Amino acid sequence: MSEAQPVHLSYDDGARAVELAREAVEAYVLQGQREQPGSMRDAFYARTGAFVRITSTRGRGRLRGCAGAYRGSDQLGHAIVDAAITAASGDSCGSEVEPPELESLNISVCIVCNHVLTSDPLADIDLGTHGVAIDANGQHAWMYPTLPVENDWNEEQFLTHACRKAGISPVAWQDEDTMITLFEGQVFRERADGGSVEQL
Numbered sequence: 001m002s003e004a005q006p007v008h009l010s011y012d013d014g015a016r017a018v019e020l021a022r023e024a025v026e027a028y029v030l031q032g033q034r035e036q037p038g039s040m041r042d043a044f045y046a047r048t049g050a051f052v053r054i055t056s057t058r059g060r061g062r063l064r065g066c067a068g069a070y071r072g073s074d075q076l077g078h079a080i081v082d083a084a085i086t087a088a089s090g091d092s093c094g095s096e097v098e099p100p101e102l103e104s105l106n107i108s109v110c111i112v113c114n115h116v117l118t119s120d121p122l123a124d125i126d127l128g129t130h131g132v133a134i135d136a137n138g139q140h141a142w143m144y145p146t147l148p149v150e151n152d153w154n155e156e157q158f159l160t161h162a163c164r165k166a167g168i169s170p171v172a173w174q175d176e177d178t179m180i181t182l183f184e185g186q187v188f189r190e191r192a193d194g195g196s197v198e199q200l
Contacts, residue, residue, distance in 0.1 A: 044076045045076070109188050113185055141162055
């Protein structure tokens, strides 16, 4: 069953979550410092997981970093900051975000509302709502809830890509020994045109 505290962010909270992630990325990239959440909104004191995803707005919009966890013991505000820093570091996609890139990045945040272990992922996945975490043979990977919609994947393709990301057989999601967790989250991101934050 779910271990996350029930969390539902208002639009204003979600917009602030994206802003906080942006501030954390910029503080890390420009000064090498960890941004402090400061005076946090009430929702940011909940203890739940969060993910931050950074893409480039240039060309095809390649992924520059993605980090976080669907389970979290830290307060949400701190979880967002930590995920943003890790996503911007070389530990995420192999190369650290550089200062000249900051103006051409799009940042999105996924706040985990709940998560559940499933034995029938094909039936239980709600594409666009659920992210997937795969654990098998000591390997682990997770995928953002919006990915199947962005890439026009069906449920089976989503699970197959998650297995490949974990470095295991593409059909390992069918094995009884593979643990598959579905996490439901609210996703907020910067608009591509530089306008206000949007909720997906």
